[in-house]
Amino acid sequence: MELLILFRNQRLILHLHFKTNTVNQFLTISFSSIAAAIHNWLALSIPNETLVKVIDLTITGVLLLGFLVILCFFLGYMERKVAGFMQARYGPNRVGPYGSLQIVADTVKLLFKEGLTPKASDKFLFHLAPVIIVVASLLVMAPIAFASNFQIWDISIGVLYMSSVSSIAVIGILMAGYSSYNKYSLLGAMRSGAQIVSYELSVGLSLIAIVILSGSLQLSHIVESQRDGWWIYKGHLPIIISFVIFLIASTAEINRAPFDLAEAEQELTAGFHTEYSGMKFAMFLLAEYINLFVVSAIAATIFFGGWMPFHLGHWEAFNHIMNFIPGFIWFFGKTFFIIFIIMQFRWTFPRLRVDQLLTLEWKYLLPISMVNTILVTVMAIMGWHF
Amino acid sequence: MDFYDILFWILSVMAVGCALGVVLSRNPIHSVIFLILTFFAISGHYLIMNAQFLAIVNIIVYAGAIMVLFLYILMLMNLNADAEPQKGLLVQIAGILSGGTLFLVLLAATKSAHNEEINKVSTNVGLITNLGKLLFTKYVLPFEISSVLFLTAMIGAIVIGKKEPQLKNGEEHIA
Amino acid sequence: MNEIGLSQVLFVSCALFFIGIYGFLTRRNMITMLMSVELILNSVNINFIAFNKYLFAHKLDGLFFTLFIITIAAAEASVAIAIIINLYRNYHTIDVEEVDTMKF
Numbered sequence: 001m002e003l004l005i006l007f008r009n010q011r012l013i014l015h016l017h018f019k020t021n022t023v024n025q026f027l028t029i030s031f032s033s034i035a036a037a038i039h040n041w042l043a044l045s046i047p048n049e050t051l052v053k054v055i056d057l058t059i060t061g062v063l064l065l066g067f068l069v070i071l072c073f074f075l076g077y078m079e080r081k082v083a084g085f086m087q088a089r090y091g092p093n094r095v096g097p098y099g100s101l102q103i104v105a106d107t108v109k110l111l112f113k114e115g116l117t118p119k120a121s122d123k124f125l126f127h128l129a130p131v132i133i134v135v136a137s138l139l140v141m142a143p144i145a146f147a148s149n150f151q152i153w154d155i156s157i158g159v160l161y162m163s164s165v166s167s168i169a170v171i172g173i174l175m176a177g178y179s180s181y182n183k184y185s186l187l188g189a190m191r192s193g194a195q196i197v198s199y200e201l202s203v204g205l206s207l208i209a210i211v212i213l214s215g216s217l218q219l220s221h222i223v224e225s226q227r228d229g230w231w232i233y234k235g236h237l238p239i240i241i242s243f244v245i246f247l248i249a250s251t252a253e254i255n256r257a258p259f260d261l262a263e264a265e266q267e268l269t270a271g272f273h274t275e276y277s278g279m280k281f282a283m284f285l286l287a288e289y290i291n292l293f294v295v296s297a298i299a300a301t302i303f304f305g306g307w308m309p310f311h312l313g314h315w316e317a318f319n320h321i322m323n324f325i326p327g328f329i330w331f332f333g334k335t336f337f338i339i340f341i342i343m344q345f346r347w348t349f350p351r352l353r354v355d356q357l358l359t360l361e362w363k364y365l366l367p368i369s370m371v372n373t374i375l376v377t378v379m380a381i382m383g384w385h386f
Numbered sequence: 387m388d389f390y391d392i393l394f395w396i397l398s399v400m401a402v403g404c405a406l407g408v409v410l411s412r413n414p415i416h417s418v419i420f421l422i423l424t425f426f427a428i429s430g431h432y433l434i435m436n437a438q439f440l441a442i443v444n445i446i447v448y449a450g451a452i453m454v455l456f457l458y459i460l461m462l463m464n465l466n467a468d469a470e471p472q473k474g475l476l477v478q479i480a481g482i483l484s485g486g487t488l489f490l491v492l493l494a495a496t497k498s499a500h501n502e503e504i505n506k507v508s509t510n511v512g513l514i515t516n517l518g519k520l521l522f523t524k525y526v527l528p529f530e531i532s533s534v535l536f537l538t539a540m541i542g543a544i545v546i547g548k549k550e551p552q553l554k555n556g557e558e559h560i561a
Numbered sequence: 562m563n564e565i566g567l568s569q570v571l572f573v574s575c576a577l578f579f580i581g582i583y584g585f586l587t588r589r590n591m592i593t594m595l596m597s598v599e600l601i602l603n604s605v606n607i608n609f610i611a612f613n614k615y616l617f618a619h620k621l622d623g624l625f626f627t628l629f630i631i632t633i634a635a636a637e638a639s640v641a642i643a644i645i646i647n648l649y650r651n652y653h654t655i656d657v658e659e660v661d662t663m664k665f
Contacts (some may be wrong), residue, residue, distance in 0.1 A: 050389040160442050168445070200450075
């Protein structure tokens with residue numbers, strides 16, 4: 001009951017089901033059967049195989065976009081509430097119950113705003129830049145496993161794919177900064193370029209630690225390798241170090257505070273998106289929230305087992321009890337836990353200076369993660385992990 | 387037409403069109419953007435031809451690193467269409483003639499060549515496991531040499547790019 | 562033209578190669594020339610992978626050639642950028658025809 005689209009020899013998996021294990025048979029709210037039914041119906045009614053494939057992909061894309069829009073609404077609300085919580089105030093509380101419709105009101109405001117274009121700007125790049133940033137963050141969503149067998153594209157080099165695609169966002173930021181024809185924008189873009197390119201190294205090295213232990217770059221294999229315990233627990237100290245490095249470096253990579261030098265309000269007005277307004281500004285906001293989700297989802301998948309429930313070695317009874325909670329709840333629980341941590345960073349640490357930022361990466365994080373990689377390799381060879 | 391045939395033609399048109407954009411656009415920044423799009427199209431070709439690892443490496447190295455470097459340098463030097471020097475008409479015609487005639491000759495050669503039977507065996511040869519195994523056995527010497535090359539290039543770039551300390555600011559040092 | 566064969570792939574790589582040559586001959590901006598060289602290298606990469614896939618499907622030599630070409634291209638680009646920066650620092654231009662100190 002799977003809907004498999006063969007993308008030459010990689011499996012482009014679209015089957016949707018909640019089942020985490022055979023134990024909870026009664027929980028099979030099987031999306032896979034729905035998806036299979038849709039696919040079969042399409043295949044019967046449309047003789048052209050290519051068209052069926054295209055329609056399948058379109059449905060997936062529309063579903064993903066819808067999910068992301070809802071997610072961004074939720075994250076925007078959550079960010080304000082977390083900020084309020086950290087600063088001992090209420091946060092949004094007027095529009096809708098508990099201010100829950102505040103973000104809808106903001107969206108309406110952004111939609112009706114006039115989209116200004118500076119006269120001296122490079123029009124082509126100015127309009128292209130937000131699209132590139134959003135597309136880059138959408139592409140990273142492809143290999144993320146939301147639940148068991150619920151992946152858009154289970155590419156065999158998933159980790160590499162994600163780190164490569166996420167590096168494209170910097171091009172969009174540089175384009176936005178350059179095309180605005182504004183010195184603040186250009187300064188913000190230059191800072192952000194240096195920042196993202198250097199922090200990518202630490203992100204990659206901390207992910208490599210898990211790749212060494214699990215022996216695969218495929219995300220479904222990495223999740224499967226955590227069936228008897230999550231890596232953060234199985235991997236001892238080196239994995240905890242690499243998790244901390246991942247958190248710091250990925251916060252820097254998505255340009256969030258305390259690493260938001262690219263858009264430091266006090267120095268650069270709004271950095272690379274100073275000149276953007278209306279929907280184009282909303283696209284930068286959208287990309288920021290998608291990036292936040294993606295980074296947290298990667299951390300949850302790599303270090304905390306993704307949709308894999310909390311298992312402890314061979315305690316079968318305990319594991320079976322844990323299996324009753326469906327996988328997608330585990331996945332979103334872990335992801336939102338990490339999002340909560342990253343949101344707290346914003347109100348906990350002061351912003352770094354540019355030289356401090358680069359010193360932190362090149363003199364501290366990079367050497368530490370290199371030594372850590374050697375440690376993990378030794379651990380994997382000697383079999384010291386659980 | 388197969389799904390992949392359509393994909394192939396779309397990617398080909400994208401690659402060639404963006405490559406034309408690289409050489410024809412006056413603004414160097416636009417050239418860089420077009421070149422990035424070309425690299426994406428080429429990566430798509432690699433994916434169709436079962437070389438996923440190379441497709442990803444192509445994106446990481448070219449779109450993620452080299453092109454960002456180029457963009458960075460162009461922005462630092464503030465080069466745009468106004469500062470862009472153009473060669474004379476004669477050179478352009480010469481360029482078109484030399485490029486075009488060679489292109490036509492090679493095109494005719496490939497067209498008249500015996501078209502090899504396509505090997506339909508869908509292999510997993512391009513997968514990273516096989517690549518890694520071979521990289522650390524048969525190709526280990528070139529691999530290590532290229533790592534030394536990288537180190538040399540890194541040090542060389544720093545040495546060349548470093549400011550010479552003995553020259554004072556504004557001092558004329560060109561004969 | 563229905564089935565993609567080797568010649569179609571070669572057509573694309575050929576076009577890229579000569580677009581690169583045209584760019585290399587006609588542009589005077591050093592960075593654009595460097596970009597044309599990258600275009601040429603990439604068209605060669607496509608050729609290697611296409612030959613590997615269509616003619617020697619069970620070997621990997623073509624892929625390794627591509628891998629090493631990408632490696633060397635990265636090293637070359639970094640050194641070239643350093644040279645260009647130095648050039649800009651000394652001449653305040655990166656027009657190749659302006660740099661003629663050693664020419665006469």
